[in-house]
Amino acid sequence: MEKYDIIIAGAGASGMMASISAAREGMKVLLLEKMEKAGKKILITGKGRCNLTNTKEWSEFSRHIYPNPSFFKIAFKTFSNKDVLNFFNEIGVETVIERGDRAYPASGKASDIVKALLSEIERLKVRVQLNSRVCDIVLNEGSVYKVKVESGQGVQEIETSALIVTTGGLSYPLTGSTGDGHYFAKQIGLGINKTLPSLTAMKPVNFDLSLKGLLLKNVQTKLFVGKDILQEEFGDIEFTNNGFEGPIGLRISRKAVKAMSDGNRVTLLVDLKPALTEEQLINRIDREFGNQVRIPLELILKKLLPSQMVPYFIEELKLGRSKILSKKLPGEIYLIVDTIKNWKINVESYTGFERCVVTSGGITLNELVPKTMATRTINNLFFAGEVIDLDGDTGGYNLQIAFSTGNLAGKSAAYLIKKSNTSS
Numbered sequence: 001m002e003k004y005d006i007i008i009a010g011a012g013a014s015g016m017m018a019s020i021s022a023a024r025e026g027m028k029v030l031l032l033e034k035m036e037k038a039g040k041k042i043l044i045t046g047k048g049r050c051n052l053t054n055t056k057e058w059s060e061f062s063r064h065i066y067p068n069p070s071f072f073k074i075a076f077k078t079f080s081n082k083d084v085l086n087f088f089n090e091i092g093v094e095t096v097i098e099r100g101d102r103a104y105p106a107s108g109k110a111s112d113i114v115k116a117l118l119s120e121i122e123r124l125k126v127r128v129q130l131n132s133r134v135c136d137i138v139l140n141e142g143s144v145y146k147v148k149v150e151s152g153q154g155v156q157e158i159e160t161s162a163l164i165v166t167t168g169g170l171s172y173p174l175t176g177s178t179g180d181g182h183y184f185a186k187q188i189g190l191g192i193n194k195t196l197p198s199l200t201a202m203k204p205v206n207f208d209l210s211l212k213g214l215l216l217k218n219v220q221t222k223l224f225v226g227k228d229i230l231q232e233e234f235g236d237i238e239f240t241n242n243g244f245e246g247p248i249g250l251r252i253s254r255k256a257v258k259a260m261s262d263g264n265r266v267t268l269l270v271d272l273k274p275a276l277t278e279e280q281l282i283n284r285i286d287r288e289f290g291n292q293v294r295i296p297l298e299l300i301l302k303k304l305l306p307s308q309m310v311p312y313f314i315e316e317l318k319l320g321r322s323k324i325l326s327k328k329l330p331g332e333i334y335l336i337v338d339t340i341k342n343w344k345i346n347v348e349s350y351t352g353f354e355r356c357v358v359t360s361g362g363i364t365l366n367e368l369v370p371k372t373m374a375t376r377t378i379n380n381l382f383f384a385g386e387v388i389d390l391d392g393d394t395g396g397y398n399l400q401i402a403f404s405t406g407n408l409a410g411k412s413a414a415y416l417i418k419k420s421n422t423s424s
């Protein structure tokens, strides 16, 4: 039976990086991937452009990592965002930094990231076996001894000195991430924190599809559970087929989904004109219409809102489409201003794992040694990437988690094997 120093289960961002860091330490590495090709998820990242990291300093970067950025600090410091950029530059990928410190390949093609990783993997003579699903881990005297792999040829057993599980979370299962690593962890008795979709679309009650395609720039939002504010954000919201998303919609989704899964109702309050107070808005309406005393509601809304929102707001205000407002009745003008400053969106549901960007929850961090990514109970078993309970905001944070933890697991597994080779 063939034996490897290190087997890596899952050829996504984390597994490919782990295989490179282990092979660079001289290890004999086998990278197993259940799909027909490696890196399927990378291909769809950043809308096909792959936002591979974010160049913020750790003090700022760490604010975008959940639930425990200090666990991630060692992996990040070992292979930081700057190291990720240097790494890709060295293997032939030019990178550019865009708005919000987001890094992308200069070609704008996520496929260039996958190609570069695979050619480095080939150069380092890592054996890659596609269409090969790790289906079981075999232990012997408290250590990983073999993995069982299902492929077209049936189930094969392969011996290894260490195993790194990088099977991903549960998001976009069509790319291959279907929670297999959570299953392995459960079998071995490791704790798993509840998994939920994160960075996902939120669907308003009675969602009006006429808002689809609308992009609201620089709005202020507050996420409420009952009367408590859970989160406040400033930025852009985008309406799609699935409800609202965009940078802010996605960012609040982590807490909103958690609250809803705990049985709470959540509400989003949007200030569509955060730069103006209510009084300033009333003055603006006054100025816009000069001496005109009777003003059609539709005309006021057209002055203040994107045209796509006007029919929706006419419905929302329940004043009737042909309503004429009078400046002599300031209560009615105030009602409009109040609705624009406090647009209330009751959230009904959210898009599930099938189309969310990332999984929150996963293998409990205190099962792992943050310096190595090894499990505390089985020293030659490592977990890295989205399978563990670490996730980030949009902006390149999640791929950095995958790259840093994968790199650390690969290096640590190599170090363990070298140490045991010298002591035997």
Ligand SMILES: Cc1cc2nc3c(=O)[nH]c(=O)nc-3n(C[C@H](O)[C@H](O)[C@H](O)COP(=O)(O)OP(=O)(O)OC[C@H]3O[C@@H](n4cnc5c(N)ncnc54)[C@H](O)[C@@H]3O)c2cc1C
Residues within 6 Å of the ligand: 009, 010, 011, 012, 013, 014, 015, 032, 033, 034, 035, 038, 039, 040, 041, 042, 044, 045, 046, 047, 050, 051, 052, 053, 132, 133, 134, 135, 166, 167, 168, 169, 171, 172, 175, 176, 177, 178, 180, 181, 356, 357, 358, 384, 385, 386, 387, 395, 396, 397, 398, 399, 400, 402
């Ligand atoms: C639409 C979308 C856009 C995104 N955009 C960005 C972005 O621009 N920037 C960013 O930072 N993050 C982005 N993310 C998140 C990021 O892609 C993931 O967090 C990251 O790829 C996770 O890497 P991973 O290697 O841990 O897991 P995955 O990429 O999910 O890889 C896991 C691999 O393991 C394989 N596998 C699973 N089970 C087995 C098994 N039993 N045996 C063998 N192989 C197995 C899977 O087939 C898969 O190839 C995006 C995610 C999505 C869905």
